[in-house]
């Protein structure tokens with residue numbers, strides 16, 4: 001449903017058109033009732049509660065339909081009818097109570113700024129984290145750090161690059177011998193902590209990943225990976241061409257919603273980079289539900305999710321998108337959700353380990369090894385067999401062994417140094433950029449093992 005969430009109203013209009021032309025939807029891959037539920041969902045995502053309500057009422061006249069009742073509870077919620085919403089939700093029965101806790105509500109966006117009102121601490125932490133700084137759009141380009149004066153190309157003598165700020169635009173001019181190639185920067189991806197890459201359009205309007213990126217916390221301009229120009233594309237000296245679909249993919253992993261890119265008046269368009277609703281789903285229903293003091297918060301609740309479901313939320317962006325990339329390729333370690341789940345710590349702890357065992361999703365990664373080692377020791381310490389970092393129903397920091405399983409201790413060092421030996425840093429995966437190998441195991445190349 002990714003594209004529908006980007007353009008719910010357009011998707012709904014198309015589907016409604018198809019349904020009115022042929023109510024039986026002959027030959028379509030979905031049954032008419034399923035299509036009507038989808039239509040109502042998209043109307044709700046577009047905030048068109050009354051149209052959703054009318055369609056659902058018609059559907060419910062034909063008989064009980066738990067999903068339609070749940071959707072109706074959302075339409076009534078959006079219309080401020082608390083009692084009606086509760087009654088409809090009761091009719092949804094197990095459909096409502098058994099939805100995956102990470103599933104998105106059928107709601108329009110509210111924008112991260114709205115969350116500050118009631119979740120001030122989480123908001124402050126998240127907004128200063130790198131998730132929220134991993135994309136510069138037009139509105140942010142004015143603050144992009146640029147090199148002063150012409151920059152000699154790091155690989156080819158005789159080529160120079162000149163970057164200039166003008167109002168809120170950034171222009172790049174690449175001089176290659178007697179030729180000049182130009183591009184206008186549209187986005188910069190990455191917070192700049194590990195790297196920041198510029199994406200722009202050349203004078204023909206072709207999107208390009210620009211040749212130079214900023215690395216090492218903003219201290220070094222160097223080549224973007226895989227950016228060598230093709231012999232038939234001299235403009236390649238300004239950057240590697242990218243098609244619009246590939247550009248879409250880049251942006252999709254670095255912001256809250258693609259919807260906001262096309263609908264600048266939508267509230268989440270003021271988010272910086274990845275905002276709250278990327279993981280919690282569009283949340284205008286939630287704000288309404290809390291204002292009406294309803295028991296159901298009407299939002300995705302990853303704190304109630306299983307380890308596997310949590311990993312899936314992160315895997316939307318942290319997973320390898322290239323199944324042909326062999327494990328021996330150094331870039332393999334970039335994909336923490338691909339590597340971590342291969343660890344026996346994950347496969348044999350029966351849901352006791354997830355990304356949240358070691359990371360707070362609203363903060364940057366901790367840098368102290370002791371933070372992580374306390375997690376290792378929860379399962380590999382000389383405890384009594386059942387250990388938890390925090391005996392708390394919420395996920396935060398949970399690290400548990402299956403009931404009755406005895407902790408296995410390290411024969412080399414059972415008290416410290418775990419990360420350096422079992423989750424080693426892999427240097428220069430990209431220029432100037434290191435990653436942590438998230439496959440927790442005995443790495444024969446390190447620590448004398």
Ligand code: HEC
Nearest residue numbers: 110111114115117118276280283287290291297300301303
């Ligand atoms: C009008 C106040 C209000 C606003 C605005 C608000 N929330 Fe909430 N939210 C609450 C209350 C109250 C709770 C329930 C108590 C709690 O867990 O803090 C809650 C709970 C949550 C939960 C936890 C649900 C669970 O039980 O695990 C999430 C996630 C959440 N809010 C996200 C958001 C996001 C994202 C936004 C911004 C789009 C937002 N909230 C805006 C009041 C609000």
Ligand code: HEC
Nearest residue numbers: 189190191194195196197249250253317318321334430433
């Ligand atoms: C499948 C999701 C996904 C796509 C597609 C994607 N990125 Fe990223 N990007 C990430 C994640 C996750 C990180 C966090 C660091 C990491 O683990 O690599 C990241 C980090 C970065 C960084 C910071 C430096 C670094 O290596 O950590 C830059 C720069 C960047 N991406 C640029 C791009 C550009 C340019 C494109 C398109 C050509 C792109 N990304 C496409 C998910 C994605």
Ligand code: HEC
Nearest residue numbers: 115119122123126274275276279302303356361394395396
């Ligand atoms: C990268 C994904 C991600 C983003 C972005 C994100 N969250 Fe969360 N959020 C989570 C996960 C995962 C949990 C469950 C954490 C746990 O149980 O330890 C969570 C839990 C919560 C909770 C319930 C936890 C509690 O302590 O009550 C609230 C409230 C919340 N988030 C609000 C927000 C707000 C507000 C924002 C934006 C400022 C935001 N989240 C951004 C993933 C995210």
Ligand code: HEC
Nearest residue numbers: 130131134190191193253313314316317355359361364365
């Ligand atoms: C929408 C895509 C997306 C999702 C979903 C996402 N991430 Fe990220 N994450 C990124 C990108 C992009 C970066 C790179 C930030 C930067 O530019 O430095 C990143 C960086 C990080 C970092 C490194 C932060 C630092 O200190 O530099 C951690 C840790 C992380 N993510 C954990 C998570 C976890 C845990 C989840 C799931 C709860 C998650 N992410 C979900 C895209 C995503």
Ligand code: HEC
Nearest residue numbers: 344345348349352353375376379399400408418422441442
């Ligand atoms: C949630 C519990 C849990 C946590 C947290 C955990 N592990 Fe494990 N780990 C396990 C289980 C279960 C096994 C399987 C071995 C056994 O218990 O028989 C295992 C296996 C291992 C192995 C052997 C791997 C192999 O391929 O044979 C190593 C090494 C290891 N863990 C190191 C660590 C380190 C280092 C940390 C912290 C970074 C850590 N573990 C965190 C549960 C955990």
Ligand code: HEC
Nearest residue numbers: 314318336337340354355357358365366367372419435436
């Ligand atoms: C057992 C602990 C542990 C678990 C579980 C864990 N991480 Fe990490 N993670 C680390 C450590 C250690 C670092 C390095 C922190 C530092 O010193 O900067 C790290 C760093 C990162 C980074 C920064 C880039 C890098 O590779 O150094 C990202 C992104 C990240 N983790 C994502 C995830 C995601 C997504 C998951 C779940 C699949 C996850 N982590 C699970 C320990 C863990």
Ligand code: HEC
Nearest residue numbers: 376380408409410412413414415416417418421442447449
């Ligand atoms: C100096 C490097 C080093 C340090 C530090 C270290 N380990 Fe190990 N660890 C190893 C090596 C090497 C092995 C494999 C030993 C063997 O096969 O004889 C191992 C094995 C293990 C095993 C598997 C044991 C088994 O019987 O299958 C676990 C679990 C483990 N380590 C956890 C940890 C934890 C937790 C820490 C931190 C408290 C830690 N290690 C610190 C190098 C190290």
